[in-house]
Amino acid sequence: xxxxxxxxxxxxxxxxxxxxxxxxxxxxxxxxxxxxxxxxxxxxxxxxxxxxxxxxxxxxxxxxxxxxxxxxxxxxxxxxxxxxxxxxxxxxxxxxxxxxxxxxxxxxxxxxxxxxxxxxxxxxxxxxxxxxxxxxxxxxxxxxxxxxxxxxxxxxxxxxxxxxxxxxxxxxxxxxxxxxxxxxxxxxxxxxxxxxxxxxxxxxxxxxxxxxxxxxxxxxxxxxxxxxxxxxxxxxxxxxxxxxxxxxxxxxxxxxxxxxxxxxxxxxxxxxxxxxxxxxxxxx
Ligand code: PAF
Numbered sequence: 001x002x003x004x005x006x007x008x009x010x011x012x013x014x015x016x017x018x019x020x021x022x023x024x025x026x027x028x029x030x031x032x033x034x035x036x037x038x039x040x041x042x043x044x045x046x047x048x049x050x051x052x053x054x055x056x057x058x059x060x061x062x063x064x065x066x067x068x069x070x071x072x073x074x075x076x077x078x079x080x081x082x083x084x085x086x087x088x089x090x091x092x093x094x095x096x097x098x099x100x101x102x103x104x105x106x107x108x109x110x111x112x113x114x115x116x117x118x119x120x121x122x123x124x125x126x127x128x129x130x131x132x133x134x135x136x137x138x139x140x141x142x143x144x145x146x147x148x149x150x151x152x153x154x155x156x157x158x159x160x161x162x163x164x165x166x167x168x169x170x171x172x173x174x175x176x177x178x179x180x181x182x183x184x185x186x187x188x189x190x191x192x193x194x195x196x197x198x199x200x201x202x203x204x205x206x207x208x209x210x211x212x213x214x215x216x217x218x219x220x221x222x223x224x225x226x227x228x229x230x231x232x233x234x235x236x237x238x239x240x241x242x243x244x245x246x247x248x249x250x251x252x253x254x255x256x257x258x259x260x261x262x263x264x265x266x267x268x269x270x271x272x273x274x275x276x277x278x279x280x281x282x283x284x
Contacts, residue, residue, distance in 0.1 A: 001083040004091050007098075007138040013089060014052070014140040023048035026141035028132060031055040032072040032186035033081050036176040040145045041085040043173050047143045053082045054091040054135050056098060061127030067272070072189055091139060098134055107133045109163070112250055113156040116265060117276065120240050128153055129160050136168055143169040147176075149183055151265055151278045155250055175278070177203065183277040190273040194236075199270045201235035206279040209244075209264050213281060217256045232268050240267035240274065247280055259283050 004010045014024050025048035027040045037053075044051045055078055062068035075092065082090050106126055113125035136144070146154045154172050161170050176184045181203035182196065191199060205228040212219055212227075221244040228242050244253045247261035256262065265278040 001079070001087055002089045003079065004089050005093060005097070007093065010052075010089075010091050010093075010138045011140060014050075017050045017088075018140070022050045023142045024050045024052060024140065026135065026139045026144045027051070027053045027087075028135050028144065028146070029053060029055055030057045030071065030186065031078045032074060032189065033078045034184045034186065034188075036147055036149060036184035038081060038085050039176050040147060040173050041082065041087055043171070044143075044145050045086070047145075047169070047171060048141075050088045051086070052089045052091055052139050052141065053087045054093075054139065055079075056091075056093055056131070056135070058098075058127055058131040059095060060099070060130060061124050063121050063123060066121070067187075067190075070190075070272075072186060091135075093138070098131065106130050107160065107164075109156045109160050112159045113152065115250070115252075116152050116241055116243060117267065118152070118156075120267065125153070125156050129156060132157055132160070133164075133166075136166060141168055143171055145171045145173055147174075148172050149175040149185065149276065149278070151263060152250065181207075183275070185273075185275060187273045187275060191271060195271040195273070198236040199268075199273075199275055201232045201237055202266055202268060202275060202277040203279075205231040206264055206266060206277060210279055210281045213256050213262065213283070217259075217283060220255060221253055228266065232266070237268040237270050240269065242266045256283055 017024055025044035029037055057071050059068055079090055107129040108126045109129050118125050158170050209224045209228055225242045229239050232239050243265050245263050247263040253259050261282050263278055263280045267276045
Protein backbone atom coordinates (compact mmCIF):
# COMPACT_ATOMS: atom_id res chain seq x y z
CA UNK A 1 0.00 0.00 0.00
CA UNK A 2 1.31 3.44 -0.90
CA UNK A 3 1.10 6.60 1.17
CA UNK A 4 0.56 9.67 -1.01
CA UNK A 5 0.89 13.16 0.43
CA UNK A 6 0.53 15.57 -2.48
CA UNK A 7 -2.35 16.29 -4.85
CA UNK A 8 -0.05 16.10 -7.89
CA UNK A 9 1.17 12.60 -6.95
CA UNK A 10 -2.35 11.47 -6.13
CA UNK A 11 -3.69 12.63 -9.50
CA UNK A 12 -0.77 10.97 -11.29
CA UNK A 13 -1.33 7.62 -9.56
CA UNK A 14 -5.07 7.70 -10.24
CA UNK A 15 -4.48 8.54 -13.92
CA UNK A 16 -2.04 5.62 -14.22
CA UNK A 17 -4.62 3.26 -12.76
CA UNK A 18 -7.32 4.56 -15.08
CA UNK A 19 -4.90 4.20 -18.01
CA UNK A 20 -4.51 0.51 -17.10
CA UNK A 21 -8.30 0.14 -17.17
CA UNK A 22 -8.84 0.04 -13.42
CA UNK A 23 -11.78 1.69 -11.68
CA UNK A 24 -10.88 3.80 -8.68
CA UNK A 25 -12.95 4.08 -5.49
CA UNK A 26 -12.35 6.66 -2.78
CA UNK A 27 -13.31 6.46 0.87
CA UNK A 28 -12.97 9.94 2.38
CA UNK A 29 -12.29 9.82 6.14
CA UNK A 30 -10.89 11.93 8.92
CA UNK A 31 -8.99 8.93 10.28
CA UNK A 32 -9.37 7.33 13.73
CA UNK A 33 -10.67 4.40 11.72
CA UNK A 34 -13.03 1.81 13.16
CA UNK A 35 -14.96 -1.19 11.89
CA UNK A 36 -17.48 1.15 10.20
CA UNK A 37 -14.72 2.61 7.98
CA UNK A 38 -13.28 -0.84 7.30
CA UNK A 39 -16.69 -2.01 6.11
CA UNK A 40 -16.57 0.83 3.55
CA UNK A 41 -13.24 -0.47 2.21
CA UNK A 42 -14.75 -3.95 1.84
CA UNK A 43 -17.78 -2.54 0.05
CA UNK A 44 -15.57 -0.45 -2.27
CA UNK A 45 -13.95 -3.62 -3.60
CA UNK A 46 -17.26 -4.58 -5.20
CA UNK A 47 -17.19 -1.40 -7.28
CA UNK A 48 -13.53 -0.80 -8.16
CA UNK A 49 -10.16 -2.47 -8.60
CA UNK A 50 -8.20 0.28 -6.82
CA UNK A 51 -9.16 1.62 -3.41
CA UNK A 52 -7.93 4.91 -1.99
CA UNK A 53 -8.64 5.91 1.61
CA UNK A 54 -8.18 9.60 2.32
CA UNK A 55 -7.26 10.61 5.86
CA UNK A 56 -7.53 14.32 6.51
CA UNK A 57 -8.93 16.07 9.58
CA UNK A 58 -10.62 18.88 7.73
CA UNK A 59 -10.40 22.13 9.75
CA UNK A 60 -13.11 23.95 7.78
CA UNK A 61 -15.91 21.63 8.92
CA UNK A 62 -15.27 22.27 12.62
CA UNK A 63 -16.93 25.26 14.26
CA UNK A 64 -15.54 27.43 17.00
CA UNK A 65 -15.32 25.53 20.29
CA UNK A 66 -15.63 22.14 18.55
CA UNK A 67 -13.11 19.31 18.86
CA UNK A 68 -10.67 20.07 15.99
CA UNK A 69 -7.58 20.05 18.23
CA UNK A 70 -8.74 17.08 20.29
CA UNK A 71 -9.80 15.02 17.27
CA UNK A 72 -7.86 11.71 17.41
CA UNK A 73 -5.08 11.30 14.81
CA UNK A 74 -3.67 7.76 15.14
CA UNK A 75 -2.16 7.83 11.64
CA UNK A 76 0.18 4.82 11.98
CA UNK A 77 -2.60 2.62 13.33
CA UNK A 78 -4.99 3.85 10.60
CA UNK A 79 -2.48 3.08 7.83
CA UNK A 80 -1.92 -0.38 9.26
CA UNK A 81 -5.69 -1.05 9.22
CA UNK A 82 -6.02 0.18 5.63
CA UNK A 83 -3.14 -2.05 4.60
CA UNK A 84 -4.68 -5.09 6.31
CA UNK A 85 -8.02 -4.41 4.56
CA UNK A 86 -6.27 -4.27 1.19
CA UNK A 87 -6.48 -0.56 0.33
CA UNK A 88 -4.10 0.35 -2.50
CA UNK A 89 -3.22 3.85 -1.33
CA UNK A 90 -3.79 6.20 1.55
CA UNK A 91 -3.93 9.90 0.72
CA UNK A 92 -2.72 11.92 3.72
CA UNK A 93 -2.30 15.54 2.61
CA UNK A 94 -1.30 18.35 4.96
CA UNK A 95 -3.67 21.25 5.72
CA UNK A 96 -1.36 23.48 3.64
CA UNK A 97 -1.68 21.09 0.67
CA UNK A 98 -5.49 21.15 0.78
CA UNK A 99 -5.89 24.82 1.70
CA UNK A 100 -2.92 26.77 0.33
CA UNK A 101 -2.33 30.24 1.78
CA UNK A 102 -5.03 32.62 0.57
CA UNK A 103 -7.63 29.94 -0.35
CA UNK A 104 -10.91 31.79 -0.84
CA UNK A 105 -13.15 29.41 -2.82
CA UNK A 106 -15.98 27.44 -1.25
CA UNK A 107 -18.52 24.88 -2.43
CA UNK A 108 -21.83 25.42 -0.69
CA UNK A 109 -25.00 23.30 -0.96
CA UNK A 110 -27.85 25.53 0.14
CA UNK A 111 -30.90 23.33 0.76
CA UNK A 112 -30.37 19.78 2.03
CA UNK A 113 -27.73 20.93 4.51
CA UNK A 114 -29.80 23.70 6.09
CA UNK A 115 -31.53 21.86 8.94
CA UNK A 116 -30.38 19.30 11.53
CA UNK A 117 -26.55 19.31 11.84
CA UNK A 118 -26.40 22.21 9.36
CA UNK A 119 -28.50 24.37 11.68
CA UNK A 120 -26.61 23.31 14.82
CA UNK A 121 -23.10 23.44 13.33
CA UNK A 122 -23.04 26.57 11.19
CA UNK A 123 -20.66 26.29 8.24
CA UNK A 124 -20.13 22.57 8.83
CA UNK A 125 -21.52 21.33 5.53
CA UNK A 126 -19.81 24.10 3.56
CA UNK A 127 -16.55 22.71 4.97
CA UNK A 128 -17.59 19.16 4.04
CA UNK A 129 -18.67 19.95 0.47
CA UNK A 130 -15.55 22.03 -0.12
CA UNK A 131 -13.16 19.34 1.10
CA UNK A 132 -15.02 16.52 -0.65
CA UNK A 133 -14.78 18.50 -3.90
CA UNK A 134 -11.05 18.97 -3.36
CA UNK A 135 -10.58 15.29 -2.50
CA UNK A 136 -12.50 14.25 -5.64
CA UNK A 137 -10.29 16.51 -7.74
CA UNK A 138 -7.17 15.02 -6.14
CA UNK A 139 -8.20 11.37 -6.33
CA UNK A 140 -10.22 11.49 -9.59
CA UNK A 141 -12.38 8.55 -8.46
CA UNK A 142 -15.08 6.69 -10.37
CA UNK A 143 -17.01 6.14 -7.18
CA UNK A 144 -17.01 7.30 -3.58
CA UNK A 145 -18.30 5.46 -0.53
CA UNK A 146 -19.87 7.31 2.42
CA UNK A 147 -21.48 5.81 5.52
CA UNK A 148 -25.19 6.25 6.20
CA UNK A 149 -24.34 7.07 9.81
CA UNK A 150 -23.82 10.65 8.57
CA UNK A 151 -27.17 10.48 6.82
CA UNK A 152 -27.52 14.20 6.16
CA UNK A 153 -23.92 14.46 4.97
CA UNK A 154 -24.59 11.68 2.45
CA UNK A 155 -27.68 13.53 1.19
CA UNK A 156 -25.76 16.81 0.90
CA UNK A 157 -22.96 15.12 -1.05
CA UNK A 158 -25.39 13.35 -3.35
CA UNK A 159 -27.04 16.71 -4.09
CA UNK A 160 -23.68 18.41 -4.70
CA UNK A 161 -22.56 15.63 -7.06
CA UNK A 162 -25.84 15.87 -8.98
CA UNK A 163 -25.88 19.67 -9.13
CA UNK A 164 -22.23 20.03 -10.17
CA UNK A 165 -22.25 17.01 -12.54
CA UNK A 166 -19.32 15.28 -10.89
CA UNK A 167 -18.55 12.07 -12.81
CA UNK A 168 -18.51 10.17 -9.53
CA UNK A 169 -20.99 7.54 -8.36
CA UNK A 170 -21.86 8.12 -4.71
CA UNK A 171 -22.51 4.90 -2.80
CA UNK A 172 -24.13 4.90 0.63
CA UNK A 173 -23.09 2.15 3.05
CA UNK A 174 -25.08 0.89 6.03
CA UNK A 175 -24.32 2.19 9.51
CA UNK A 176 -22.31 -0.28 11.60
CA UNK A 177 -23.07 -0.80 15.31
CA UNK A 178 -21.21 -2.24 18.26
CA UNK A 179 -22.76 -5.46 19.59
CA UNK A 180 -24.75 -3.53 22.20
CA UNK A 181 -26.22 -1.19 19.57
CA UNK A 182 -23.99 1.90 19.85
CA UNK A 183 -23.37 3.37 16.40
CA UNK A 184 -19.63 3.19 15.61
CA UNK A 185 -17.99 6.60 15.59
CA UNK A 186 -14.47 7.98 15.96
CA UNK A 187 -15.92 10.22 18.68
CA UNK A 188 -16.89 7.20 20.85
CA UNK A 189 -13.22 7.34 21.97
CA UNK A 190 -14.06 10.44 24.02
CA UNK A 191 -16.62 8.57 26.19
CA UNK A 192 -16.01 7.31 29.72
CA UNK A 193 -17.50 3.89 30.53
CA UNK A 194 -20.49 5.57 32.13
CA UNK A 195 -21.06 7.98 29.24
CA UNK A 196 -20.74 5.11 26.78
CA UNK A 197 -23.38 3.12 28.59
CA UNK A 198 -25.64 6.21 28.79
CA UNK A 199 -25.20 6.75 25.05
CA UNK A 200 -26.94 3.45 24.37
CA UNK A 201 -30.13 5.43 24.95
CA UNK A 202 -29.71 6.76 21.40
CA UNK A 203 -30.13 3.41 19.66
CA UNK A 204 -32.66 2.25 22.26
CA UNK A 205 -34.85 5.30 21.69
CA UNK A 206 -34.58 4.90 17.91
CA UNK A 207 -35.58 1.24 18.11
CA UNK A 208 -38.44 2.21 20.40
CA UNK A 209 -39.69 4.85 17.95
CA UNK A 210 -39.58 2.50 14.97
CA UNK A 211 -41.48 -0.21 16.88
CA UNK A 212 -44.13 2.34 17.89
CA UNK A 213 -44.52 3.55 14.29
CA UNK A 214 -44.85 -0.03 13.02
CA UNK A 215 -47.47 -0.89 15.62
CA UNK A 216 -49.37 2.44 15.59
CA UNK A 217 -48.75 4.38 12.37
CA UNK A 218 -51.30 6.94 13.56
CA UNK A 219 -49.00 8.07 16.38
CA UNK A 220 -47.61 11.57 15.81
CA UNK A 221 -43.94 12.55 15.45
CA UNK A 222 -44.47 15.08 18.28
CA UNK A 223 -45.44 12.37 20.77
CA UNK A 224 -42.51 10.16 19.77
CA UNK A 225 -40.07 13.08 19.89
CA UNK A 226 -41.17 13.79 23.46
CA UNK A 227 -40.73 10.15 24.47
CA UNK A 228 -37.32 9.84 22.83
CA UNK A 229 -36.22 13.13 24.37
CA UNK A 230 -37.17 11.81 27.80
CA UNK A 231 -35.33 8.50 27.26
CA UNK A 232 -32.11 10.26 26.20
CA UNK A 233 -32.12 13.10 28.73
CA UNK A 234 -32.96 10.78 31.64
CA UNK A 235 -29.80 8.85 30.65
CA UNK A 236 -27.66 11.96 30.97
CA UNK A 237 -27.69 13.01 27.29
CA UNK A 238 -28.35 16.54 26.06
CA UNK A 239 -30.53 16.33 22.96
CA UNK A 240 -29.50 18.51 20.04
CA UNK A 241 -32.28 17.35 17.72
CA UNK A 242 -34.67 14.47 17.04
CA UNK A 243 -36.30 14.54 13.61
CA UNK A 244 -38.63 12.30 11.64
CA UNK A 245 -37.97 12.81 7.95
CA UNK A 246 -38.73 11.45 4.54
CA UNK A 247 -35.51 9.55 3.73
CA UNK A 248 -35.21 10.92 0.21
CA UNK A 249 -36.24 14.56 0.47
CA UNK A 250 -35.20 15.02 4.12
CA UNK A 251 -38.50 16.89 4.52
CA UNK A 252 -39.95 16.80 8.03
CA UNK A 253 -42.92 14.43 8.45
CA UNK A 254 -46.08 15.52 10.22
CA UNK A 255 -47.47 11.96 10.30
CA UNK A 256 -46.53 8.40 9.39
CA UNK A 257 -49.56 7.06 7.48
CA UNK A 258 -48.32 6.24 3.94
CA UNK A 259 -45.13 8.14 4.72
CA UNK A 260 -43.00 5.76 2.60
CA UNK A 261 -39.36 5.69 3.59
CA UNK A 262 -38.97 7.19 7.04
CA UNK A 263 -35.66 8.14 8.69
CA UNK A 264 -35.39 9.07 12.31
CA UNK A 265 -32.29 11.13 13.04
CA UNK A 266 -30.96 12.07 16.44
CA UNK A 267 -28.00 14.06 17.78
CA UNK A 268 -27.12 14.39 21.45
CA UNK A 269 -24.18 15.20 23.66
CA UNK A 270 -22.83 12.76 26.20
CA UNK A 271 -19.99 14.30 28.18
CA UNK A 272 -17.49 15.68 25.66
CA UNK A 273 -18.90 13.80 22.65
CA UNK A 274 -21.63 14.98 20.32
CA UNK A 275 -23.00 11.75 18.82
CA UNK A 276 -25.39 11.19 15.93
CA UNK A 277 -27.42 8.13 15.04
CA UNK A 278 -30.29 7.24 12.72
CA UNK A 279 -32.55 4.37 11.73
CA UNK A 280 -34.97 3.83 8.87
CA UNK A 281 -38.29 2.16 8.22
CA UNK A 282 -40.46 1.83 5.14
CA UNK A 283 -44.23 2.15 5.54
CA UNK A 284 -46.57 1.33 2.67
O1 PAF B 1 -17.44 11.91 7.28
C1 PAF B 1 -16.30 12.35 7.43
O2 PAF B 1 -15.42 11.72 8.01
C2 PAF B 1 -15.97 13.72 6.88
O3 PAF B 1 -17.03 14.60 7.02
C3 PAF B 1 -15.47 13.70 5.42
C4 PAF B 1 -16.54 13.22 4.47
C5 PAF B 1 -14.25 12.80 5.33
C6 PAF B 1 -15.06 15.10 4.98
O4 PAF B 1 -14.03 15.59 5.77
